[in-house]
Amino acid sequence: MSAEPLSFQDLILTLHAYWSDKGCVILQPYDVEVGAGTLHPATVLRALGPKSWNAAYVQPSRRPADGRYGENPNRLQHYYQYQVILKPNPPDMQDLYLGSLAAIGLDPTLHDIRFVEDDWENPTVGAWGLGWEVWCDGMEVSQYTYFQQVGGLDVDPVAGELTYGLERLCMYVQGVDNVYDLKFNKAGVTYGEVFLENERQQSAANFHGFDVAMLQRQFVDMETEVRSLLGQTGPQGQVLVLPAYDRVLKASHLFNLMDARGAIAVAERQSYIGRIRDLCKMCAEAWLKQQTAAA
Amino acid sequence: MPQLLLELFSEEIPARMQAQAARDLERMAREKLAEAGFIPEGVKAFAGPRRLTLVADGVPPAQSDRNEERKGPRANAPDQAVEGFLRSTGLTRDQLVERDGALFAVIAKKGRPTPEIIAEMTQQIVRGFPWPKSMKWGTGSLRWVRPLQRILCVFDGEVVALDIDGIKAGDLSEGHRFMGARQPFRARTFDQYADGLAAGFVVLEAEERRARILHEARTLCHARNLELVEDEGLLDEVAGLAEWPTPILGDMDPAFLDLPAEVIRTSMRTHQKYFAVRDPKTGKLAPHFVTVANIEAIDGGAAIAAGNARVLSARLNDARFFWDEDRKVSLESRLEKLKGVTFHAKLGTMYERVERIETLAREIAPLVGADPELAAQAARLAKADLGTGMVGEFPELQGLMGGYYARAEGLPDVVAAAVRDHYKPVGPSDSVPTAPVSVAVALADKLDTLVGFFAIDEKPTGSRDPYALRRAALGVIRIVLDKGVRLHLGRWADASLLAFFADRLKVLLRDQGKRHDLVDAVFALGDDDLVRIVDRIEALDGFLKTEDGANLLAGYRRAANILKAEEKKGALPTGPASAMPEAPQEELALIATLRNAQPEIEIALKDERFADALSMMAFLRAPVDAFFDKVLVNAEDAAVRQNRLRLLAQVRDAMGLVADFSLIAG
Numbered sequence: 029m030s031a032e033p034l035s036f037q038d039l040i041l042t043l044h045a046y047w048s049d050k051g052c053v054i055l056q057p058y059d060v061e062v063g064a065g066t067l068h069p070a071t072v073l074r075a076l077g078p079k080s081w082n083a084a085y086v087q088p089s090r091r092p093a094d095g096r097y098g099e100n101p102n103r104l105q106h107y108y109q110y111q112v113i114l115k116p117n118p119p120d121m122q123d124l125y126l127g128s129l130a131a132i133g134l135d136p137t138l139h140d141i142r143f144v145e146d147d148w149e150n151p152t153v154g155a156w157g158l159g160w161e162v163w164c165d166g167m168e169v170s171q172y173t174y175f176q177q178v179g180g181l182d183v184d185p186v187a188g189e190l191t192y193g194l195e196r197l198c199m200y201v202q203g204v205d206n207v208y209d210l211k212f213n214k215a216g217v218t219y220g221e222v223f224l225e226n227e228r229q230q231s232a233a234n235f236h237g238f239d240v241a242m243l244q245r246q247f248v249d250m251e252t253e254v255r256s257l258l259g260q261t262g263p264q265g266q267v268l269v270l271p272a273y274d275r276v277l278k279a280s281h282l283f284n285l286m287d288a289r290g291a292i293a294v295a296e297r298q299s300y301i302g303r304i305r306d307l308c309k310m311c312a313e314a315w316l317k318q319q320t321a322a323a
Numbered sequence: 324m325p326q327l328l329l330e331l332f333s334e335e336i337p338a339r340m341q342a343q344a345a346r347d348l349e350r351m352a353r354e355k356l357a358e359a360g361f362i363p364e365g366v367k368a369f370a371g372p373r374r375l376t377l378v379a380d381g382v383p384p385a386q387s388d389r390n391e392e393r394k395g396p397r398a399n400a401p402d403q404a405v406e407g408f409l410r411s412t413g414l415t416r417d418q419l420v421e422r423d424g425a426l427f428a429v430i431a432k433k434g435r436p437t438p439e440i441i442a443e444m445t446q447q448i449v450r451g452f453p454w455p456k457s458m459k460w461g462t463g464s465l466r467w468v469r470p471l472q473r474i475l476c477v478f479d480g481e482v483v484a485l486d487i488d489g490i491k492a493g494d495l496s497e498g499h500r501f502m503g504a505r506q507p508f509r510a511r512t513f514d515q516y517a518d519g520l521a522a523g524f525v526v527l528e529a530e531e532r533r534a535r536i537l538h539e540a541r542t543l544c545h546a547r548n549l550e551l552v553e554d555e556g557l558l559d560e561v562a563g564l565a566e567w568p569t570p571i572l573g574d575m576d577p578a579f580l581d582l583p584a585e586v587i588r589t590s591m592r593t594h595q596k597y598f599a600v601r602d603p604k605t606g607k608l609a610p611h612f613v614t615v616a617n618i619e620a621i622d623g624g625a626a627i628a629a630g631n632a633r634v635l636s637a638r639l640n641d642a643r644f645f646w647d648e649d650r651k652v653s654l655e656s657r658l659e660k661l662k663g664v665t666f667h668a669k670l671g672t673m674y675e676r677v678e679r680i681e682t683l684a685r686e687i688a689p690l691v692g693a694d695p696e697l698a699a700q701a702a703r704l705a706k707a708d709l710g711t712g713m714v715g716e717f718p719e720l721q722g723l724m725g726g727y728y729a730r731a732e733g734l735p736d737v738v739a740a741a742v743r744d745h746y747k748p749v750g751p752s753d754s755v756p757t758a759p760v761s762v763a764v765a766l767a768d769k770l771d772t773l774v775g776f777f778a779i780d781e782k783p784t785g786s787r788d789p790y791a792l793r794r795a796a797l798g799v800i801r802i803v804l805d806k807g808v809r810l811h812l813g814r815w816a817d818a819s820l821l822a823f824f825a826d827r828l829k830v831l832l833r834d835q836g837k838r839h840d841l842v843d844a845v846f847a848l849g850d851d852d853l854v855r856i857v858d859r860i861e862a863l864d865g866f867l868k869t870e871d872g873a874n875l876l877a878g879y880r881r882a883a884n885i886l887k888a889e890e891k892k893g894a895l896p897t898g899p900a901s902a903m904p905e906a907p908q909e910e911l912a913l914i915a916t917l918r919n920a921q922p923e924i925e926i927a928l929k930d931e932r933f934a935d936a937l938s939m940m941a942f943l944r945a946p947v948d949a950f951f952d953k954v955l956v957n958a959e960d961a962a963v964r965q966n967r968l969r970l971l972a973q974v975r976d977a978m979g980l981v982a983d984f985s986l987i988a989g
Contacts, residue, residue: 100644102637116461119470122334136501140616140627142564143372144596145337147456158458158469160335165630166595166614174460174470185462205633 033202035211046131047084055085061281065111075187077319084112092288095231098224101206110192117188148173153308154180179312240291250279269314276307324381325479331375334469338563345370355444378513386434395426442485480511498523524567532562540570540613552599565617573628577610579639645712654707669779683767693759701741702764722746755802769795777820796827803853813851840988847983862933871941878947879984882971900970909953913946
């Protein structure tokens with residue numbers, strides 16, 4: 029590790045520079061709430077279809093049930109993932125990935141880097157792949173996946189996905205035990221100064237604040253809207269799949285909020301997940317059709 | 324003789340799949356080589372995190388030439404048929420051989436060069452490899468467990484020409500990802516390959532990786548007066564996660580030692596794949612751990628130890644959070660939450676299940692000497708820990724955590740112990756609960772599972788037993804027999820579940836090396852008290868080993884066969900045989916013996932003195948033998964015959980009081 033560990037923002041900037049140098053499109057975060065960087069259309073939709081696609085971006089991820097009112101040093105209901113998608117995955121993808129760790133100061137001759145089996149799946153978007161959790165000194169620093177299916181459709185060519193948990197990675201790099209103590213920049217601003225109050229208020233709203241009946245209504249509204257949009261076409265005759273997919277993301281987030289409120293009985297859970305998966309599958313199919321036609 | 328060396332070099336292979344992959348590779352290679360007519364002197368396969376390797380010694384450079392014989396038409400067949408055969412074989416009429424009236428073509432087959440066969444074999448192995456899960460990558464269509472990067476395939480010092488989905492075989496391999504030269508090296512023999520790997524910080528053999536980990540980990544602990552908590556399953560796993568496994572001893576904050584030891588060990592094992600360490604003086608966990616790194620770090624492992632210690636602290640902080648939070652809520656008040664947890668779509672919620680278990684435990688309690696109220700209380704709380712944070716995080720700690728939490732909230736010790744132990748025995752090597760309240764709840768838990776799933780016809784079939792019903796039934800049997808619990812399973816179990824218990828009992832007796840065929844003979848009596856059933860089986864087993872027993876069984880069969888044959892002709896006469904005037908002495912003797920023995924047998928059976936009942940029955944042996952020896956059942960006189968059939972029926976029925984002897988094998 030270098031003498032001065034990277035600040036949170038420098039960690040992001042370093043990854044941006046690294047992946048930009050490798051030919052990736054550097055995107056900005058998607059402006060709809062998502063539970064994971066994978067759900068960004070730049071991954072879920074772009075993984076499908078024959079076209080090559082290389083992108084990297086930071087994605088704020090919301091996990092309402094993980095909120096701890098800012099009192100837990102490791103758990104947050106809002107945190108950042110760094111996401112890289114390489115399609116088709118290049119043959120030296122593992123080396124590229126290890127290069128990114130070296131760039132942020134993790135020297136593999138000093139630290140124990142291991143690839144530990146982890147088969148990734150996300151039932152709400154009908155996606156799965158094989159890969160690993162990447163461990164650095166016993167800590168999971170990334171998820172590394174070769175996508176096999178998205179929206180229930182085969183990913184061909186195969187896309188490789190890298191997800192770095194930025195806070196955790198940065199805590200490791202900076203040697204900090206509490207996320208709120210992270211140096212956000214070199215000028216002395218901490219992560220806590222930026223986000224602690226947000227965690228407190230959002231946790232309260234997630235666990236007690238939202239009106240469950242309203243969330244349920246909104247969920248149904250989004251569900252209806254997805255179907256409606258998929259039945260409409262744009263100026264060039266194309267199905268409105270991108271706006272439809274945004275509503276799938278909203279439905280998915282509403283589900284997470286209801287879940288955090290404890291408003292979803294175990295028996296209902298599968299049914300909700302199935303409903304979101306169906307919507308997602310419809311979007312994936314429409315998208316793939318557009319991509320194949322365009323190619 | 325030449326050597327074949329094959330290495331399939333890939334990205335990291337899941338640890339749990341490696342051992343089977345090595346076995347599959349060896350098996351497939353042996354089969355393919357045998358098909359080609361090769362019996363190598365030695366075939367050995369290896370698996371590690373990034374490679375599968377096969378070496379076969381003593382493979383000939385080429386197949387030998389062979390003659391293949393093909394049968395053609397009969398010698399006197401029409402010309403057309405013969406000509407067709409000649410065309411298909413490319414021979415002339417005079418080259419055919421005639422034998423037993425048929426024509427045979429002997430076709431000389433030129434042996435193929437071995438490299439060709441190896442190339443074909445490797446294609447087949449790679450394309451047909453039975454990975455539990457496989458994937459595609461990039462733009463290719465090949466499937467492997469993770470991307471296949473390189474193939475080394477050398478025969479007799481030469482590269483075998485081979486291309487699998489764009490991957491050309493060569494003579495290059497490479498060592499460790501992070502240590503040594505980090506450059507590919509050339510290998511044309513296994514010795515060169517092994518040297519290259521050794522120089523490149525790779526331990527090829529899984530067994531050697533295991534031994535290295537165990538030895539170094541013990542040494543590290545020993546040097547600090549500590550003792551490694553050994554764990555075979557974990558050792559196998561970590562040996563599959565590192566090519567150059569390097570144990571490192573790390574420190575844990577001693578403040579965490581106030582957490583339950585099982586929580587610390589589970590967190591270390593499942594999350595971190597660490598070995599726990601104990602103090603040999605006290606036998607308790609020591610504030611240390613052993614992690615197995617993949618590198619010998621340039622700083623001696625200090626950064627790795629420190630990093631792992633911090634990760635463990637974060638994990639244990641989480642565990643402590645759950646431990647503290649969970650204890651703020653009583654188990655009783657967690658029950659409400661179980662109403663929202665489906666146990667099974669057709670069997671209701673977990674809460675309904677708890678209510679059933681509670682009722683059962685209350686019923687069973689008096690039969691096992693437990694206080695019904697305490698048993699009901701323990702049953703009610705047994706599943707409450709499913710809603711705790713700790714069990715959510717570590718499902719394998721269910722029951723155990725409930726026990727801790729019950730004790731923490733001041734519930735009676737017997738209740739806490741029953742909550743803790745009610746899943747027992749969880750496997751054949753696990754102990755059975757012994758405290759009466761624990762026994763009642765453990766039985767209630769398993770009976771509810773069995774009765775429920777049998778009621779909705781979810782019975783195990785073949786190897787499918789998704790609800791672990793076999794384990795549950797075996798658990799009931801072991802507890803009941805161990806504690807001598809007298810209970811009538813028929814109170815809860817229907818005929819099909821009773822038959823299932825009989826099957827499990829057979830398996831158990833067989834595993835104990837006991838005679839299991841007697842289970843049917845005893846179960847056929849309709850008894851549903853396992854303790855009595857097993858007592859009866861043991862007495863019967865002892866009896867059949869005696870000469871009297873074996874002979875009486877033969878006599879029984881003879882009687883039963885005669886009766887069966889007579890039954891086909893019409894209904895058998897009923898009632899006891901009478902001592903007819905002029906009856907032979909042997910007939911009268913058997914009647915008398917039976918008259919004396921029968922009430923004694925019945926009394927002994929009523930008192931459950933099965934051995935006594937059987938020794939009483941042994942008195943029948945001599946008169947039965949003598950009767951068959953001297954008396955003709957099928958007498959001319961119908962009345963005499965009828966009387967003798969009555970007598971045989973009496974013998975059969977008397978013996979039938981103890982077991983259904985017709986179901987005894989041998």
